[in-house]
Amino acid sequence: MTFFAHYRDTLLHNPSGFIYSFANALGGGMIGTWSYYLMSPLNLLILLFPISKLPSVIAVITLLKYGLSGLSFGYFLIKSKKYVSWSVVGFSTAYALMGWMIANQFNTLWIDAAIILPIIFLGFQKVLRDKSSVLYVVALTAMFIINYYMGWMIALFLTAYMVIYGIARAYPVETKQYGHVIFKWLKASILSAMLSAWLLIPTFFSLLAGKTHYTRNQFQIRFEYNPLDMIGKFFNGSVDFKQLPSGTANIFVGSIVVVLFIYYFFISSIKKNIRFANLGLTAFMLLSMVFQPLDLLWHGWQLPVWYTFRFSYLFSFLMIMTAFTAFLHILDEGLDSKRFSITLGIILLGVAYVGMFKKHFEYLRTDNFIWGCVFLIIGIGVIIACAIYKKSLLLSVAVFVVMAGEMSLNMVTSLNNLDYLKSHDFTTYTKMLRKEVAQVKKTG
Numbered sequence: 475m476t477f478f479a480h481y482r483d484t485l486l487h488n489p490s491g492f493i494y495s496f497a498n499a500l501g502g503g504m505i506g507t508w509s510y511y512l513m514s515p516l517n518l519l520i521l522l523f524p525i526s527k528l529p530s531v532i533a534v535i536t537l538l539k540y541g542l543s544g545l546s547f548g549y550f551l552i553k554s555k556k557y558v559s560w561s562v563v564g565f566s567t568a569y570a571l572m573g574w575m576i577a578n579q580f581n582t583l584w585i586d587a588a589i590i591l592p593i594i595f596l597g598f599q600k601v602l603r604d605k606s607s608v609l610y611v612v613a614l615t616a617m618f619i620i621n622y623y624m625g626w627m628i629a630l631f632l633t634a635y636m637v638i639y640g641i642a643r644a645y646p647v648e649t650k651q652y653g654h655v656i657f658k659w660l661k662a663s664i665l666s667a668m669l670s671a672w673l674l675i676p677t678f679f680s681l682l683a684g685k686t687h688y689t690r691n692q693f694q695i696r697f698e699y700n701p702l703d704m705i706g707k708f709f710n711g712s713v714d715f716k717q718l719p720s721g722t723a724n725i726f727v728g729s730i731v732v733v734l735f736i737y738y739f740f741i742s743s744i745k746k747n748i749r750f751a752n753l754g755l756t757a758f759m760l761l762s763m764v765f766q767p768l769d770l771l772w773h774g775w776q777l778p779v780w781y782t783f784r785f786s787y788l789f790s791f792l793m794i795m796t797a798f799t800a801f802l803h804i805l806d807e808g809l810d811s812k813r814f815s816i817t818l819g820i821i822l823l824g825v826a827y828v829g830m831f832k833k834h835f836e837y838l839r840t841d842n843f844i845w846g847c848v849f850l851i852i853g854i855g856v857i858i859a860c861a862i863y864k865k866s867l868l869l870s871v872a873v874f875v876v877m878a879g880e881m882s883l884n885m886v887t888s889l890n891n892l893d894y895l896k897s898h899d900f901t902t903y904t905k906m907l908r909k910e911v912a913q914v915k916k917t918g
Contacts, residue, residue, distance in 0.1 A: 478528060481512045482520050506680030509673050513620045514586050536582050543588040544570030547791075550592035551798055554599060559865070564874035565731070565798050571881035572794070573726030574787040576888045577713045581781060587624035588787055590617045595791075598632055603646050604655055607662040614663065618670035622677060625670075627772055627785040629663065634758055642751035692777045694766050701764045705824045706835040708732055709846035710880065711887030714837045718892075721837070723763040723783035727790050727797075728880045729846070729853035730873065734797035734804075736820055740813035741803050752796060759789040801860070801873075809861040818854065825850070842887060849880045 484491035495504050516535050523531050548566035552558055569588070578584055590613055597610030618625040636659060639645055640652065647655055667674065699722060706712060707725050717724075727735075739749055762768040763783050770777055772785040825847065832838060856876055860869050 477507070477511045478517065478520055478532060479525060481517055482525065482528075485521060503680055503683075505673070505676045509619075509622055509677040511583050513673075514583065515620070516586075532582065536579060536585070539582060539585040539589060540570050540575065543575065543585065546589050546592045547794070550596050551795075553596055555798065555802060557802060560867070560870040561801065561873040562798075564877035565794055565801075567874070567878045567881055568728045568731055569791065569794050571885050572787065572790040573707060573713065573724035573884065573888075574790055576726075576885050577718070577724040578781060578784070579889070579892075583621055584624055584784065586620045587617065587628065590620070591628060591788070591791055594628060594632075595795075598635075598659075599646075601659050601662060602655060604651060604658065607658060611662050611666050611669070614666040615669045618666060619673055622670075622674055623774070623784075626774055627788060630772060631785075631788045632659075632663075635755060638754040638758065639751040642747045642754065644745075644748045644751035692766075692775075693770060696766050697764050698766050698769065699764060701760065702827060703834075704760070704763065706828050706838055708824070709828065709838055709842055710849075710884035711839060711842035711891065712835075712837055712884075713888040714891040717837055719780045719782075721782060723786040723789070725763075725786050725790055725793070726884055727793050728877050728884075729850040730857065730877055730880075731794050731797040733817065733821060733850075733853055733857060734800040735793045737804075737814060737817040738796050738800035740810070740816060741800060741807075742810070742813075743803060743807060744799075752792075755792065756789075756796075759792060763789070801857075804857065804861045805864055809858065821850070837891075845883060849876070849883075852876055853880075 480491065480495070484495075492504060492508055514535075516538055519535055520528065520531050544563075544566040547569040548562050551562050551565060569592075575585065575588060594610065594613040594617060597607065597613050601607045601610050614625070614628070617628060636656065640656070643649060643652075645652060645655055703722050704725065707722055708727075708729075710726065712726055713721075713724060738744070739753055741749075758768075762772055763786060766777075769783065772783075778784055828835060828838070828843065832840070832843060853876055856869065856872050860866070860873065863869055
């Protein structure tokens with residue numbers, strides 16, 4: 475809240491506060507602070523209201539970011555898959571209310587990444603098809619300017635995609651065009667970095683003189699926890715205060731997405747090299763969330779203090795995008811009963827593991843585990859019905875209702891676990907502080 479108060483004061487009364495401020499310790503540069511915390515365009519709404527309404531304005535901005543994230547992802551699905559139905563709204567809701575979003579609601583500065591990521595990826599797909607790179611350059615540049623930290627993670631994700639899909643020969647162009655496409659992507663990425671350099675370069679030197687200068691070497695070859703512990707995060711209400719400082723990655727995306735994501739790898743009509751490439755990218759992302767050197771890489775060679783695995787929204791994006799591809803295949807081709815049975819068997823093993831070792835998952839209450847199983851059964855039923863009745867409007871609405879219902883339940887349950895500060899606590903403190911500061915100015 476204090477940063478946002480400074481944002482308002484700087485833009486309305488003291489523009490030099492963008493460069494330097496005596497409110498920063500005993501005086502210090504502010505460019506690094508602005509580029510990390512305050513460059514979201516939605517922050518301009520703060521200027522329209524008095525400081526006493528700041529908590530309410532931040533709440534409105536947060537809700538807008540949720541909505542814009544869903545809208546952005548829905549636009550991405552419609553443009554990339556050429557399909558429009560209520561089910562698109564369901565998958566967009568799963569994206570907008572994914573576990574990462576709920577766990578990081580206090581960090582509104584990061585949520586812009588969830589809004590821009592689908593647009594970046596839409597432009598990225600155009601580059602891979604050897605089409606215009608304008609959308610990719612504009613969106614990636616905007617991400618670097620709004621939050622360089624999240625921009626770094628998205629750039630790393632795209633790089634991993636290029637490498638893994640390139641090895642699998644899974645680009646959507648002929649093999650002889652691969653070199654041209656790679657060069658086009660590199661050129662567009664470098665151009666984005668250059669267009670945002672006016673902010674990135676001062677920020678880099680600010681970091682050298684500050685945070686990075688005092689960071690000890692944290693590199694260790696080790697697994698940070700048992701990879702199977704991630705399964706617990708696919709049940710609703712899997713976020714609490716104990717999870718924020720040192721928990722596993724927040725990857726809740728809803729039952730329908732999990733089922734469809736796993737089934738995707740068994741769909742024979744999808745080319746093997748594409749499935750293998752997606753599996754390789756999935757494996758890389760999963761390994762990144764348990765293997766410390768990769769975790770360190772994603773966070774710019776600094777392990778985070780609180781809010782661990784901040785890049786996990788990229789894995790959720792991959793899961794939901796992949797699940798939607800599987801959903802469209804089911805609508806066109808139906809279900810392969812044998813392969814779908816294998817999918818359900820894998821899921822049953824995961825549920826059994828969590829059920830057997832539920833005491834190990836301290837954050838998971840019994841009622842949340844039961845609700846997770848209920849939504850899983852309902853989700854499987856809806857998927858089977860969609861495979862039978864194909865593009866039924868009623869079933870499309872059912873997909874939306876089930877997905878929105880499960881994601882909403884997770885949001886309510888998780889936020890109840892995290893509620894600890896009332897808005898009047900901040901406004902009362904701010905009024906008292908300003909009163910004392912004004913008194914000091916008079917006596918000085």
